[in-house]
Amino acid sequence: MADTKHETKLLDELEKGPWPSFVKEIKKSAEKNPVGHDLLGQLELSYRDKISHWKHGGIVGVMGYGGGVIGRYSDVPDQFPNVAHFHTLRVNMPSGWFYTSDVLNKLCDVWEEHGSGITNMHGSTGDIIFLGTTTDQLEPTFADLTANGFDLGGSGSDVRTPSCCVGKARCEWACYDTMKLCNDITQEFQDELHRPAFPYKFKFKFSGCANDCVAAKARSDLSIIGTWKDDIQQDDKAVAEYAKNGLDIQKDVCNHCPTKCMDWDGSKLTINNRECVRCMHCINVMPKALRPGKERGATLLMGAKAPILQGALLSSVLVPFVPEDELMDTIKELVDRVWDFWCEYGKNRERVGELIQRVGMGNFLDAIGLDAIPEMVSAPRDNPFVFIQTDEQEAE
Amino acid sequence: MAEQPVKRVTDIGPPHYEKFLHPLIKKNYGNWKFHESMAPGVFFHESESGDRIYTVRAGTPRLLSTQTIRAFADLAKKYCGGYLRFTSRHNVEFLLDNPDNIEPLKADLTKIGFPVGGTNNSISNIVHTQGWVHCHSSATDASGIVKAVMDALYDRFTHEDLPAKLRIALACCLNMCGAVHCSDIAILGVHRKPPRVQHDSLHKVCEIPNVVASCPTGAIRPATTEDGKKTVEVVEEQCMFCGNCFSVCPAMQLNDPENDGISIWVGGKVSDARSQPTFSKLAIPFIPNEPPRWPGVVNAVVNIVDVYAKNAKKYERMGEWIARIGWPKFFELTGIPFTKYHIDDFRFAGTTFARSAQIRL
Numbered sequence: 001m002a003d004t005k006h007e008t009k010l011l012d013e014l015e016k017g018p019w020p021s022f023v024k025e026i027k028k029s030a031e032k033n034p035v036g037h038d039l040l041g042q043l044e045l046s047y048r049d050k051i052s053h054w055k056h057g058g059i060v061g062v063m064g065y066g067g068g069v070i071g072r073y074s075d076v077p078d079q080f081p082n083v084a085h086f087h088t089l090r091v092n093m094p095s096g097w098f099y100t101s102d103v104l105n106k107l108c109d110v111w112e113e114h115g116s117g118i119t120n121m122h123g124s125t126g127d128i129i130f131l132g133t134t135t136d137q138l139e140p141t142f143a144d145l146t147a148n149g150f151d152l153g154g155s156g157s158d159v160r161t162p163s164c165c166v167g168k169a170r171c172e173w174a175c176y177d178t179m180k181l182c183n184d185i186t187q188e189f190q191d192e193l194h195r196p197a198f199p200y201k202f203k204f205k206f207s208g209c210a211n212d213c214v215a216a217k218a219r220s221d222l223s224i225i226g227t228w229k230d231d232i233q234q235d236d237k238a239v240a241e242y243a244k245n246g247l248d249i250q251k252d253v254c255n256h257c258p259t260k261c262m263d264w265d266g267s268k269l270t271i272n273n274r275e276c277v278r279c280m281h282c283i284n285v286m287p288k289a290l291r292p293g294k295e296r297g298a299t300l301l302m303g304a305k306a307p308i309l310q311g312a313l314l315s316s317v318l319v320p321f322v323p324e325d326e327l328m329d330t331i332k333e334l335v336d337r338v339w340d341f342w343c344e345y346g347k348n349r350e351r352v353g354e355l356i357q358r359v360g361m362g363n364f365l366d367a368i369g370l371d372a373i374p375e376m377v378s379a380p381r382d383n384p385f386v387f388i389q390t391d392e393q394e395a396e
Numbered sequence: 397m398a399e400q401p402v403k404r405v406t407d408i409g410p411p412h413y414e415k416f417l418h419p420l421i422k423k424n425y426g427n428w429k430f431h432e433s434m435a436p437g438v439f440f441h442e443s444e445s446g447d448r449i450y451t452v453r454a455g456t457p458r459l460l461s462t463q464t465i466r467a468f469a470d471l472a473k474k475y476c477g478g479y480l481r482f483t484s485r486h487n488v489e490f491l492l493d494n495p496d497n498i499e500p501l502k503a504d505l506t507k508i509g510f511p512v513g514g515t516n517n518s519i520s521n522i523v524h525t526q527g528w529v530h531c532h533s534s535a536t537d538a539s540g541i542v543k544a545v546m547d548a549l550y551d552r553f554t555h556e557d558l559p560a561k562l563r564i565a566l567a568c569c570l571n572m573c574g575a576v577h578c579s580d581i582a583i584l585g586v587h588r589k590p591p592r593v594q595h596d597s598l599h600k601v602c603e604i605p606n607v608v609a610s611c612p613t614g615a616i617r618p619a620t621t622e623d624g625k626k627t628v629e630v631v632e633e634q635c636m637f638c639g640n641c642f643s644v645c646p647a648m649q650l651n652d653p654e655n656d657g658i659s660i661w662v663g664g665k666v667s668d669a670r671s672q673p674t675f676s677k678l679a680i681p682f683i684p685n686e687p688p689r690w691p692g693v694v695n696a697v698v699n700i701v702d703v704y705a706k707n708a709k710k711y712e713r714m715g716e717w718i719a720r721i722g723w724p725k726f727f728e729l730t731g732i733p734f735t736k737y738h739i740d741d742f743r744f745a746g747t748t749f750a751r752s753a754q755i756r757l
Binding site: 063103111117214225310 | 404405406407408409410411412413415416417421425426428429430431432441449451455456457458459460461462463464465466468469470472473478479480481482483484486488491509510511523524525526527528529530531532533534537539540543544546547550553567570571572573574575576577578606609610612638639640642643644646651652653654656664666667668669670671672673675685687688689710711742743
């Protein structure tokens with residue numbers, strides 16, 4: 001492999017300044033593998049031309065899988081032959097992105113042997129990203145990954161690599177075991193993850209409370225958000241301690257409550273828990289005094305996505321509360337019904353959220369066998385154009 | 397005897413997380429009682445049993461060499477028994493049981509160039525996409541802009557002096573691999589020219605019905621070239637440059653050096669704390685690509701952050717602050733011109749019109 005350094009006058013500007021530099025990272029990689037020099041060379045050309053020099057992907061992968069590898073080819077391979085093929089592998093991360101030094105070193109060994117040595121920690125979906133290798137190295141990389149206990153993640157029209165917040169491992173607010181559920185769901189749907197058979201992608205994201213540290217409500221087809229049913233656990237002594245230490249409980253806590261369900265009389269905080277919407281603000285501000293209740297579980301919301309194609313959507317409520325110990329079974333049954341309907345009626349590249357918009361939530365609920373309940377809407381419809389079904393009229 | 401082929405292992409899924417948990421985390425799993433900040437980027441969690449796990453968080457450029465990953469692994473070995481994790485915003489977190497190791501670890505991180513911070517009311521790391529480093533449809537770079545913006549906002553990462561947390565995300569085209577559409581500030585690469593149809597190759601590389609169906613506004617129609625090749629034509633005034641046709645068909649070339657660039661969006665959030673999750677709204681429709689240091693984008697973001705920091709009340713996220721003062725005031729305070737492009741004209745546009753006479757005059 002030719003070890004050609006290219007001039008990188010523009011990129012060198014991005015080595016300056018206090019924030020850690022990705023250009024330095026690529027240069028470090030190039031010390032071990034000259035692929036990095038050609039990547040820098042092509043990127044420098046992009047900086048000059050103000051345009052990407054990657055071609056549209058191609059279909060590459062490992063045997064038996066339809067996802068997990070993103071094909072990538074240079075549109076200037078003559079100038080930068082070492083990145084003529086520069087494919088990405090998505091490697092399924094462990095729940096919560098926890099590692100030991102030893103396992104990280106092993107992953108590095110694999111990637112230094114078979115690829116550029118350049119990674120993303122992590123990709124937006126959550127995978128460990130191995131950035132840049134050739135087609136002939138895909139199988140050997142995969143073999144070494146599985147030998148070390150790792151597998152590929154999702155890509156294309158399949159279950160995308162599920163991700164979760166840190167949950168019970170290091171957070172007192174986790175209303176269910178996000179890491180376990182994420183891992184269990186990932187293992188349960190290995191076939192759906194590796195072999196694309198859907199109209200488009202399907203994302204699961206698990207957040208232990210409404211703070212939603214993995215942005216499930218904004219970007220996952222099924223958003224599992226931890227919540228509780230009983231009363232906020234309240235330690236009055238600790239509340240008084242916060243007040244003594246200068247927290248203005250009326251202004252900083254009560255006034256920000258979205259349902260105004262809290263009263264502070266200067267010495268005692270009273271919460272009307274039946275009017276609480278579990279927004280987390282008061283708990284966020286006073287973590288020593290207030291904690292989620294003890295009867296914990298999750299709200300299931302469906303349909304979030306980025307703008308492509310009909311516009312961005314946030315997930316909306318399907319099931320207001322599922323107790324923690326019923327989450328696995330409920331989710332399995334729910335996605336089974338949703339996927340059945342989506343696979344039959346979904347159009348090419350249509351996410352579940354868009355399908356719901358197209359067929360109507362009422363029809364979608366009928367299809368998956370859920371009853372309409374007021375928790376599903378912010379308000380009932382305000383237009384009179386109701387598609388009343390004729391068989392229901394006849395039944396009256 | 398012929399050698400038996402090695403059995404191919406597939407569908408094993410990720411390794412079980414339990415193998416990688418600090419013994420103290422394993423012991424107190426699900427029994428954490430509260431947490432407390434110690435300094436920007438440093439906090440501890442205390443369990444019901446009184447055990448404490450300390451976390452030191454540092455920013456990374458997301459794109460990491462194996463050498464840097466090994467350097468993190470070495471630091472984890474040196475200070476915390478080899479236990480570390482990454483966050484959803486590309487930060488690395490070291491998990492310590494001995495608080496005496498916090499300062500030496502911070503010093504070592506600073507020495508190798510990774511800033512400690514990104515907690516509470518700071519600007520955490522910028523979630524971002526691949527850009528020109530690895531993507532074919534990017535309208536701009538990702539890593540370079542993030543680097544330039546974070547250089548300018550470095551002190552906002554290492555200090556916690558904002559009214560509330562501020563989350564910035566960058567996606568290099570409308571596909572939004574980074575799902576940036578619910579961020580306090582979103583930096584979004586945009587195309588502004590209709591696709592250039594490659595009539596010579598389209599019939600060879602794309603399925604025409606798929607290309608036609610891919611267009612959300614019905615702007616693409618089947619056509620035949622003068623020399624009889626099957627192709628498509630684009631009704632240019634119906635194109636809003638989403639790039640979906642390019643995603644399904646490489647012969648719909650979209651990238652354009654002079655007209656691609658960046659838009660800035662503000663006021664989104666995903667958390668339910670106080671107010672409900674909301675989308676980010678358009679602040680600046682277009683800033684040209686200015687590699688290598690993107691001064692236009694950097695100045696625009698710094699300006700919005702500074703105006704927010706000066707005017708928002710404690711606990712107000714960007715969108716909550718704007719909801720209180722109103723959009724006219726936001727545009728006035730930031731000096732950003734309001735244009736016809738800020739008024740929605742896509743589906744159900746009326747939901748964002750001012751439909752009341754409640755106006756701050």
